[in-house]
Amino acid sequence: MDCPDSPSPEDHAMIEAVGLSKRYGPKTAVHDLSFTVRPGAVTGFLGPNGAGKSTTMRMLVGLDTPSSGHATLNGRRYADHAAPLHEVGAMLEARAVHTGRSAFNHLLALAATHGIPRRRVEEVVDLVGLRQVARKRAGGFSLGMGQRLGIASALLGDPATLILDEPVNGLDPEGILWIRNLLKSLAAEGRTVLVSSHLMSEMALTAEHLIVIGRGRLIADTSVEEFTRQASSGKVHVRTPDAERLGKLLRDLPGVEVAAEQGTEVLEVSGADGERIGRLAAEHGLVLFELTPQQASLEEAFMELTRDAVEYEATVTTTAPAQEVAA
Structure with a gap:
């Protein structure tokens, strides 16, 4: 008979937030946030500065x-795991190390x-590429080396779940x-x-799924593909030597x-997808050189979706020419 407190198989290797809220006096940093992060895919956690990530x-x-x-x-609160490093590897502040210890002794x-x-x-020293500096004091590490040490700490217990905050910060290409x-x-x-x-740009290459928050609230919980699709204009870029004829038909x-x-030779078409345009051109014997849906980048989609959730917004100013300032 299973122990009542044992996590069910479907709970294994999952992160689940249910109605998370955090208030600091009158300020609510996170408001009723619920999401699930499942195994088998890299999930990006995005939001403007001050969003509550x-x-x-x-x-x-x-x-x-x-x-x-x-x-x-993985089915339990972090504090309830008997050996949390074997369950969850986290890097929230890579430089949170004893600066007088070597990287190797910190991990040891x-x-x-x-x-x-x-x-x-x-193994993890080799995995993160710190072998040559493993015996040096962590206090003298560059930002990138400190990031590698933080990632090594997260991987140390060979955990089923990883939570990493800005892991590429300070890394070279x-x-x-x-x-x-x-x-x-x-x-x-x-x-x-x-x-x-x-x-x-890096999230677009790494993540398959996204959780996006703004002002402490959930904005999106979806795949990268769907996220960018929703922000796309729906236009199709067409290049053809028969632009005038095709334009009239469309x-x-x-x-x-x-x-x-x-x-x-360029047409920008909205209201018809690439398949419809291609079939129309084929029916009339028209040549197509290019037929490209205008897909928004992840950055463009993110900026569009979080436009109203930016807490710290810069103001663009112009500087008067030197002679005018002098006057």
């Missing part, structure tokens, strides 16, 4: 106590708390490619991977609009 991540691992709601990791001290063997410390491939490979093994980042269709620049 870091507060949410801290609540997931018990560093902040929710004002209401709760979160479970963490390993000792969970009975993790020395050989595992050796080689390091960014490395962490991208690492996260994808971990997800492919069936692990649950939640990653926050401000680099939309304008005769109900609900279709065509923008064309005089003397060019």
Whole structure:
């Protein structure tokens, strides 16, 4: 007979937030936030500055106590796991290390708390590329080296679930490619991977699913493909030597609009998808050089969706020419 407190199989390797709220006096940093992060895919956790991402991540691992709601990791609260490093690897502040210790001794001290063997410390040192500096004091590490040490700490217990806050911060191009491939490979093994980042271009290459919040509230919980599709204009970019004829045929269709620049081979079509345009061109023997749906980038989709949720918005100012200032 199963223990009543045992997590069910479907709860394994999942992050679940249910009605999470966090208030600091009159300010609500996170408001009734619910989502589930499932294994097998990298999930990006996005939001403008001040959206509540870091507060949410801290609540997931018990560093902040929710004002209401709760979160479970692999079916239990973080504090209820007997050996949490084996269940959840978290990097919320990569530089939270004893600066006088070497990278190796920092990891060795963490390993000792969970009975993790020395050989595992050796493995993660090699995995994150710190072998040459493992015996040096962590206080002298660059930002990128500190990030690698933080990731090594998160991976130390070989956990089923990973929570990483801005893991590519400070990494060079080689390091960014490395962490991208690492996260994808971990997800492919069936692990649950939640990653926050401000680099939309990197999230577009790494994540398959997105959780987007703004002002502490859930804005979107969807795939990257669906997220960008919803923000796309629906226009199709067409290039053809028969632009004038094709444009006329398209304008005769109900609900279709065509923008064309005089003397060019380019049409911008809205109200008809690429398949419909291609079939129409084929029926009339017209040549097509290009037929491209105008897909929004992840950055464009993010900016559009979070437009009203930006807490700290910069103001564009202009500087008067020097002679005018002098006057």
